[in-house]
Amino acid sequence: MQLDKLVTFHKALADPTRIRILAVLANGPLHGQALAGKMGVTAPTITHHMAKLREAGAVYERRDKNTIYFYLHEANMKRQSQAILDLLAKAKDESVDEFQDDISVAEQRRESMAQEALQVIRSFITPDGKLKQIPAQRKKKLFVFEHMVRGLERGRKYQEKEINEYIKTFHEDFATIRREFVMNQYMYRENGIYELNPEELWAKP
Amino acid sequence: MQLDKLVTFHKALADPTRIRILAVLANGPLHGQALAGKMGVTAPTITHHMAKLREAGAVYERRDKNTIYFYLHEANMKRQSQAILDLLAKAKDESVDEFQDDISVAEQRRESMAQEALQVIRSFITPDGKLKQIPAQRKKKLFVFEHMVRGLERGRKYQEKEINEYIKTFHEDFATIRREFVMNQYMYRENGIYELNPEELWAKP
DNA sequence: CATCTAATTAGACCTATATTTAATCAGATC
DNA sequence: GATCTGATTAAATATAGGTCTAATTAGATG
Numbered sequence: 284m285q286l287d288k289l290v291t292f293h294k295a296l297a298d299p300t301r302i303r304i305l306a307v308l309a310n311g312p313l314h315g316q317a318l319a320g321k322m323g324v325t326a327p328t329i330t331h332h333m334a335k336l337r338e339a340g341a342v343y344e345r346r347d348k349n350t351i352y353f354y355l356h357e358a359n360m361k362r363q364s365q366a367i368l369d370l371l372a373k374a375k376d377e378s379v380d381e382f383q384d385d386i387s388v389a390e391q392r393r394e395s396m397a398q399e400a401l402q403v404i405r406s407f408i409t410p411d412g413k414l415k416q417i418p419a420q421r422k423k424k425l426f427v428f429e430h431m432v433r434g435l436e437r438g439r440k441y442q443e444k445e446i447n448e449y450i451k452t453f454h455e456d457f458a459t460i461r462r463e464f465v466m467n468q469y470m471y472r473e474n475g476i477y478e479l480n481p482e483e484l485w486a487k488p
Numbered sequence: 489m490q491l492d493k494l495v496t497f498h499k500a501l502a503d504p505t506r507i508r509i510l511a512v513l514a515n516g517p518l519h520g521q522a523l524a525g526k527m528g529v530t531a532p533t534i535t536h537h538m539a540k541l542r543e544a545g546a547v548y549e550r551r552d553k554n555t556i557y558f559y560l561h562e563a564n565m566k567r568q569s570q571a572i573l574d575l576l577a578k579a580k581d582e583s584v585d586e587f588q589d590d591i592s593v594a595e596q597r598r599e600s601m602a603q604e605a606l607q608v609i610r611s612f613i614t615p616d617g618k619l620k621q622i623p624a625q626r627k628k629k630l631f632v633f634e635h636m637v638r639g640l641e642r643g644r645k646y647q648e649k650e651i652n653e654y655i656k657t658f659h660e661d662f663a664t665i666r667r668e669f670v671m672n673q674y675m676y677r678e679n680g681i682y683e684l685n686p687e688e689l690w691a692k693p
Numbered sequence: 694c695a696t697c698t699a700a701t702t703a704g705a706c707c708t709a710t711a712t713t714t715a716a717t718c719a720g721a722t723c
Numbered sequence: 724g725a726t727c728t729g730a731t732t733a734a735a736t737a738t739a740g741g742t743c744t745a746a747t748t749a750g751a752t753g
Binding site: 286307374459 | 492499508512517552557565566569626661664
């Protein structure tokens with residue numbers, strides 16, 4: 284898990300003194316005593332901060348006799364600042380569904396969309412029509428929502444409570460799902476009245 | 489000062505629970521109760537974390553009846569992850585020299601390099617040859633070092649203590665400056681013996 | 694080996710923060 | 724207006740973290 288690494292990195296930047304140290308090092312390497320002077324803190328405090336920055340990979344150091352010079356690790360800084368964005372992008376599509384993910388990627392590619400949708404629906408919806416869980420992967424989620432929404436009538440206006448009741452026949456968390464319906468443009472809402480959108484507007488898996 | 493903002497942002501990401509929350513929200517908005525469930529913590533804990541994430545601009549929220557949906561603020565996440573790199577890049581060239589920076593940029597551009605160097609040397613080196621301070625700006629720093637290094641003999645081999653003594657006639661922090669000499673290729677070091685490099689190798693201001 | 698210097702460790706102090714349970718608030722529903 | 728439900732606040736606890744002084748370590752110098 285890269286979670287710890289991310290946390291360590293951001294912890295390192297979660298202190299004003301340490302950010303100032305990095306800004307100073309951006310101008311070139313410096314040794315501990317000089318840093319202590321510039322920052323207005325004592326040497327042990329610098330030791331403390333440098334340990335955190337080193338652990339996070341934000342700096343590296345070289346020894347010259349008794350003096351240790353700290354260098355800004357620019358490559359690491361770039362890579363690690365980006366890391367949180369990478370994680371979030373990854374989470375968006377790859378987030379592991381908690382179960383039933385047995386269809387391999389290769390197999391999936393071979394299937395037509397309709398067949399793939401069927402697979403997903405079969406794995407997330409029980410024989411008696413209950414949604415076991417809202418899929419975490421966007422694609423699978425949309426397959427399931429599309430399936431659910433096909434149970435509603437085109438052109439009919441629904442009260443919110445009607446929508447809630449309908450959704451509850453699949454899953455207890457109607458609030459989340461109702462909002463997803465609107466967000467993904469399956470439905471249109473105005474003044475608490477819901478209506479099915481034309482199929483062209485639906486979010487595409 | 490944007491320092492505080494930077495610290496606030498990184499503090500927000502300096503906790504594993506909060507990063508997991510963001511990863512979940514990357515898949516779409518969720519309400520507090522659902523987050524509490526997914527994270528395995530209580531609702532007040534979610535309230536606590538969401539306050540931090542909101543303050544850092546990492547999420548925003550919308551209310552639907554009694555339920556509050558949290559959304560990942562992707563634009564802010566991108567901007568703020570980049571912010572530390574921007575700061576360091578800025579620090580590198582713009583770092584304010586603590587004094588004597590009265591020559592305007594426009595004026596500097598009009599001067600020839602040699603004239604500019606003279607200006608800098610006059611402002612950083614006292615009449616009796618003492619370096620008041622190591623310039624923070626790279627360009628000015630190199631002007632000063634070049635000036636200092638011209639006092640050494642081409643082709644002669646120096647003991648480290650000789651170099652130290654020479655540098656100390658300018659400034660007490662001989663360790664920092666000696667290392668800068670090597671780093672910027674004014675000098676070459678082997679086994680504690682120092683020698684001036686040919687001028688073509690010197691770092692260019 | 695005695696001394697100097699830069700860095701680190703130890704220990705203390707105080708503030709910040711992650712989390713919980715219990716109580717309270719605020720919309721929404723009936 | 725009584726009741727639900729989801730969110731927040733309050734209060735308590737335990738842990739982490741920033742900073743200091745004093746003591747110690749480890750190279751380098753003489």
